[in-house]
Amino acid sequence: MERGKTMKLSIPEEELVLQGHLACQGCGATLCMRYALKALGQNTILDIPACCWSVIDGPFPHTSVKVPLFHTAFETAACAASGIRAGLDALGRKETNVVAWAGDGGTFDIGIQALSGAAERNDNIIYICYDNEAYMNTGIQRSSATPYGAWTTTTPVKHFKKMPKKDLVRIMAAHRIPYTATACVGYPEDFIKKVKKAKEIQGTTFLHIMSPCPPGWKSLPEETIKLAKLAVTTCYFPIYEIENGEKYTINKVIKNPKPVKEFLERQGRFRHLTEELIEKIQKNVIDSYNGLLKKAGLDLEVHVKE
Amino acid sequence: MSKGKIVYNRAKDIPLNAMSVDTMLFNKTGAWRNVRPVIDYENCICCMICWKFCPDISIYIEDDKPVIDYDYCKGCGICVEECPKKCISIEEEGR
Amino acid sequence: MKQVIMGNHALSFGAMISRVQVIAAYPITPQTQVVELLSELCADKRLDAEFIKVESEHSAMAACCGASAVGARTFTATSAQGLALMHEMIHWAVGGRLPVVLGNINRAMGPPWTIWTDQNDSLSQRDTGCLQFYAQSNQEVLDTVVQAFKVSEQILLPSMVILDAFALSHTSEVVDVPDQKLVDEYLPPFNPRYILDPKEPHTFGGLTGPDGYYELRYKIEEAIQDSKRLINETGKEFGELFGREYGLVEKYKLDDAEIVLIASSTIASTARVAIDELQEEGKKVGLLRVRVFRPFPSEEIRELLVNRKKVAVIDRNISFGHGGIFAQEIKSALYNCKDKPPIWGYITGIGGRDVTVEHIKEIVNDTIKSEKPEQDILWKGVKL
Numbered sequence: 001m002e003r004g005k006t007m008k009l010s011i012p013e014e015e016l017v018l019q020g021h022l023a024c025q026g027c028g029a030t031l032c033m034r035y036a037l038k039a040l041g042q043n044t045i046l047d048i049p050a051c052c053w054s055v056i057d058g059p060f061p062h063t064s065v066k067v068p069l070f071h072t073a074f075e076t077a078a079c080a081a082s083g084i085r086a087g088l089d090a091l092g093r094k095e096t097n098v099v100a101w102a103g104d105g106g107t108f109d110i111g112i113q114a115l116s117g118a119a120e121r122n123d124n125i126i127y128i129c130y131d132n133e134a135y136m137n138t139g140i141q142r143s144s145a146t147p148y149g150a151w152t153t154t155t156p157v158k159h160f161k162k163m164p165k166k167d168l169v170r171i172m173a174a175h176r177i178p179y180t181a182t183a184c185v186g187y188p189e190d191f192i193k194k195v196k197k198a199k200e201i202q203g204t205t206f207l208h209i210m211s212p213c214p215p216g217w218k219s220l221p222e223e224t225i226k227l228a229k230l231a232v233t234t235c236y237f238p239i240y241e242i243e244n245g246e247k248y249t250i251n252k253v254i255k256n257p258k259p260v261k262e263f264l265e266r267q268g269r270f271r272h273l274t275e276e277l278i279e280k281i282q283k284n285v286i287d288s289y290n291g292l293l294k295k296a297g298l299d300l301e302v303h304v305k306e
Numbered sequence: 307m308s309k310g311k312i313v314y315n316r317a318k319d320i321p322l323n324a325m326s327v328d329t330m331l332f333n334k335t336g337a338w339r340n341v342r343p344v345i346d347y348e349n350c351i352c353c354m355i356c357w358k359f360c361p362d363i364s365i366y367i368e369d370d371k372p373v374i375d376y377d378y379c380k381g382c383g384i385c386v387e388e389c390p391k392k393c394i395s396i397e398e399e400g401r
Numbered sequence: 402m403k404q405v406i407m408g409n410h411a412l413s414f415g416a417m418i419s420r421v422q423v424i425a426a427y428p429i430t431p432q433t434q435v436v437e438l439l440s441e442l443c444a445d446k447r448l449d450a451e452f453i454k455v456e457s458e459h460s461a462m463a464a465c466c467g468a469s470a471v472g473a474r475t476f477t478a479t480s481a482q483g484l485a486l487m488h489e490m491i492h493w494a495v496g497g498r499l500p501v502v503l504g505n506i507n508r509a510m511g512p513p514w515t516i517w518t519d520q521n522d523s524l525s526q527r528d529t530g531c532l533q534f535y536a537q538s539n540q541e542v543l544d545t546v547v548q549a550f551k552v553s554e555q556i557l558l559p560s561m562v563i564l565d566a567f568a569l570s571h572t573s574e575v576v577d578v579p580d581q582k583l584v585d586e587y588l589p590p591f592n593p594r595y596i597l598d599p600k601e602p603h604t605f606g607g608l609t610g611p612d613g614y615y616e617l618r619y620k621i622e623e624a625i626q627d628s629k630r631l632i633n634e635t636g637k638e639f640g641e642l643f644g645r646e647y648g649l650v651e652k653y654k655l656d657d658a659e660i661v662l663i664a665s666s667t668i669a670s671t672a673r674v675a676i677d678e679l680q681e682e683g684k685k686v687g688l689l690r691v692r693v694f695r696p697f698p699s700e701e702i703r704e705l706l707v708n709r710k711k712v713a714v715i716d717r718n719i720s721f722g723h724g725g726i727f728a729q730e731i732k733s734a735l736y737n738c739k740d741k742p743p744i745w746g747y748i749t750g751i752g753g754r755d756v757t758v759e760h761i762k763e764i765v766n767d768t769i770k771s772e773k774p775e776q777d778i779l780w781k782g783v784k785l
Binding site: 042043044045047054055057058059060061062063065066067068069070071072073075076078079080081082083084085086087088089090091093096113114116117120121123 | 422423425449450451453454455456457459460461463464465466467468469470471472473475489490493597598599601602603604605606607608609610613
Binding site: 009010021022023025026028031034058060063188220 | 312314324329333357358363364367384
């Protein structure tokens with residue numbers, strides 16, 4: 001569509017997600033899909049294991065996306081995508097993008113074997129994990145992507161999660177796949193740029209997307225974008241990419257991180273945290289961010305100004 | 307375009323596998339809403355940030371302006387929160 | 402062209418002449434030669450297919466489902482634990498109506514670790530909706546792969562081609578590998594109407610409530626019932642083109658038999674020798690081989706067993722708590738018939754224990770001698 005000279009959109013206008021979908025109010029996962037498909041375009045096949053998107057798309061015989069979608073079993077996002085890719089290649093349909101689209105449970109936990117297999121084979125697929133940090137579709141149970149300190153229904157307040165979040169990006173980078181990146185629904189331009197980059201790469205590309213979930217995080221639906229941005233500006237979820245498992249680039253360098261408390265206090269899942277625990281989380285966040293800066297070869301060390 | 311919600315009454319009409327034959331557009335999610343965002347066009351600078359962050363694809367662009375589609379807007383309030391000019395207000399739904 | 406090949410290679414060549422387009426497989430004894438040869442055939446370009454060397458059988462079947470959903474002819478092979486791991490995805494292939502063909506080498510389930518044959522691995526997949534063909538020779542293995550694709554692609558359900566570990570998998574036999582042109586004439590390219598295609602996008606396998614799921618299952622049963630006709634027709638057509646005819650069941654010297662012995666897989670080929678010898682001794686016994694277990698050939702069973710005096714079923718498998726599985730199925734097929742014969746259900750050869758001509762003759766002679774089956778499960782050869 002032609003636009004007036006004054007209007008400039010920062011992301012593509014074409015919508016491949018339709019209205020009427022079944023996502024909750026303020027759903028980050030839906031924004032993820034909306035942005036990803038804007039970058040991928042029509043010539044795309046989605047393969048989705050059990051996750052929120054198995055519901056969001058809508059019940060048979062209806063759909064909310066304008067691209068073909070293959071629902072697959074929980075642990076099979078990556079291998080079903082490998083199969084789709086092989087089938088397309090065998091049939092000479094090499095131009096079609098194959099995207100495995102999974103939540104954190106399907107990626108960090110039950111699907112990691114198949115993901116590792118596809119990555120080791122360097123199958124030509126794009127794997128996108130929208131991470132809302134727990135099994136939200138089944139009612140907020142902890143996953144290995146749930147952060148330290150969080151409440152879930154299986155890590156109740158008295159026994160909040162004591163283990164840190166699994167560092168899946170490093171695991172993926174260790175496979176030396178051509179492209180691994182993080183992105184966040186708060187920064188769609190960066191996300192879209194990365195999906196477009198992944199599209200051009202032959203081989204396995206892995207995108208890890210921070211995706212707030214109001215019912216699971218016990219946050220306000222209107223604050224989804226605010227929280228997504230805070231995840232980045234507090235350094236809780238850094239935005240970076242790794243090429244060939246080695247070359248780290250931080251796409252959004254946060255020189256003056258905001259206190260992580262600003263991110264935590266807007267979420268009911270962290271309400272029980274004492275000042276002491278928040279301090280512990282703060283230290284971990286900054287330490288790991290400084291580690292990342294070092295990996296990216298930046299001569300910079302950040303700290304939170306009180 | 308959606309022909310509305312499809313209900314099969316006979317096995318022979320159903321596709322062999324659970325395959326979509328229509329969209330979810332019949333599902334007017336505006337009914338979920340208990341608050342209504344309203345754009346004040348006097349102050350709107352048409353930056354399209356509200357359009358960009360709408361998870362429900364319920365803000366469309368018409369004549370270079372954002373327009374809220376109340377048939378589908380779930381009333382999450384992201385547009386209200388993210389509007390840099392604070393020109394989207396929230397009104398209680400009268401239902 | 403006639404070649405001396407092992408059963409595993411019969412599976413590989415069967416896949417090759419079927420012009421499979423995607424193979425996804427994971428190695429397991431005693432299946433390894435199937436994938437070894439296929440990867441060589443792909444590397445040599447004698448077979449123009451994508452080979453995904455997946456990291457598990459579960460992923461193998463998932464990849465096959467994905468490939469089949471875009472419209473590629475897809476093959477995999479496994480055995481025992483591997484098949485058990487695939488179980489979820491066999492359901493997926495069935496519900497997704499994806500005609501993947503799967504070779505399974507019958508191997509007993511662990512623990513304890515074992516690699517020798519029995520049928521418990523494949524029979525544990527009984528209720529998935531995957532067709533099951535039990536082959537008795539390497540020739541039949543190869544021929545059945547081609548037929549399985551032809552049947553599966555018409556009804557859009559997966560098939561399993563099953564052979565005994567070692568007795569067939571590692572045993573070399575003379576196998577006629579048919580001319581490719583003739584095979585192409587017999588088996589047209591896979592061209593499903595609905596595939597994953599961005600030009601005509603559909604979502605497959607979306608959430609389905611009680612208002613639709615039931616009918617989808619009804620349609621699977623309708624399709625698998627229809628496959629009975631198709632299996633017999635395609636088996637007959639195969640005979641016309643290649644000189645080897647196949648059906649759901651195979652009769653051997655059955656016409657005047659008062660006693661019918663029922664067996665499957667390689668036990669059935671051994672049983673033929675036993676039947677010859679028993680008939681020479683003047684005993685009125687014949688053999689019925691069940692080649693296809695799913696769909697179960699109930700009509701043929703009824704037609705061939707009603708009015709016989711006695712039936713002895715050999716099961717190289719056991720459903721713990723209820724006995725031999727073929728025996729159960731045959732009993733249930735006959736239950737509503739008048740003049741049904743009593744059925745002796747023998748279990749033997751579990752975990753690859755040899756089943757010889759002598760064992761089979763003993764089974765038949767025991768059946769002749771006894772008035773009625775003393776127990777539901779008659780153990781043969783167990784060291785009591």
